Amino acid sequence: MRVLVTGGTGYVGEPVLKTLLEQGHEVRALVRDPSRLRVAGAEPFQGDVLDPATLLPASQGCQACVNLVGVLREEPERGVTFDKLHYQATRNLLTACQQAEVRRFVQMSANGAERGLPYAYFVSKAKAEVAVRASELETVILRPSVIYGGPGDRPSFMGTLESLFSWAPAVPYFSGPGFELAPVSSREVALAIGACLVRPDVTGKIFHLCGAEVYSYKDLLRLVRDLGGHKSVLFPLPYALVRLPAVWLGKQRWFPATADMLGMLKAGNIRPAGAPDFHGLLDVPEDSFKEWLLQGRDRQSRPEDEPAEPLPRAAPTRELYIPRIEDFPPGELPGAGEKIP
């Protein structure tokens, strides 16, 4: 089938384009700057998810759309806000896809968007989910945990950690409840998307794309440090000490995290209770984060320090929650049953 993919120049987008092409799809990549598209075989289509006039021609002739556009940091001075890039952009795309009679729509959300936490990133993802669910298309929503294994020269969580270890003699970790992560590989994500495009039994569903290994933040840092051959010392830092300075520091581009990113890290990023494991449901083979770290580097010697072991899978802690229209202030979303304009 012909698939329109947005965000195809990104950390997740590149592996997704390659996988869909390998699976035999024709792929049209909506790009702002065609020179950034590096995947041979993908058809570049110049456009912008914030410019609705470009989206109808981009959607025409496509049977499915995969929406991967997203940002982790707002830059309001450049017009980059979570609300625009996640919610408004999704609405623009849904409208175009409906008009162009695209059948299936796969939406990249985020693990945690369902929790009702007061972080603008999550709120915008949850609003976008509501818009997707209200549309008349066959929709699938994916909520990934932190993703690894994309191209090394695109910004990513793993890239941030590795660059920190490459120069910082000491790196802080946070301890206490929360701070657990279930990294999922870009290959697993791409295969899940491929399955969601063609399977008849996935429409209307939400999948939490969480890796099979669960790590505390401290263990994950140890693993990245040890298997990357870095020498930085890890030291504990109470979260409360960082939260306030991060409000100011996070606004500086050089600082690796915003206050909201730290809050989301504290909240944890593992599969919620009630959410089934996507691997079995979508026939996606499990990848190991630890193996990926081991294979990815040219290591002369193994660290003496025992690498951290994955924690046992997290015990159920909370019910699965699906954002509803009523969860948002009046006027922010289309009303129940109302069509997206």
Ligand SMILES: NC(=O)c1ccc[n+]([C@@H]2O[C@H](COP(=O)([O-])OP(=O)(O)OC[C@H]3O[C@@H](n4cnc5c(N)ncnc54)[C@H](OP(=O)(O)O)[C@@H]3O)[C@@H](O)[C@H]2O)c1
């Ligand atoms: N990476 C993770 O760990 C992770 C975890 C959970 C969820 N997600 C979600 O997964 C999706 C992909 O993430 P990612 O890490 O691949 O992000 P990324 O590397 O930052 O890529 C973002 C993509 O969006 C495109 N884009 C930005 N603004 C656009 C606009 N106005 N019009 C058209 N395209 C625009 C960028 O294109 P340009 O090349 O033009 O900048 C780029 O291709 C996002 O929705 C993200 O929220 C990612």
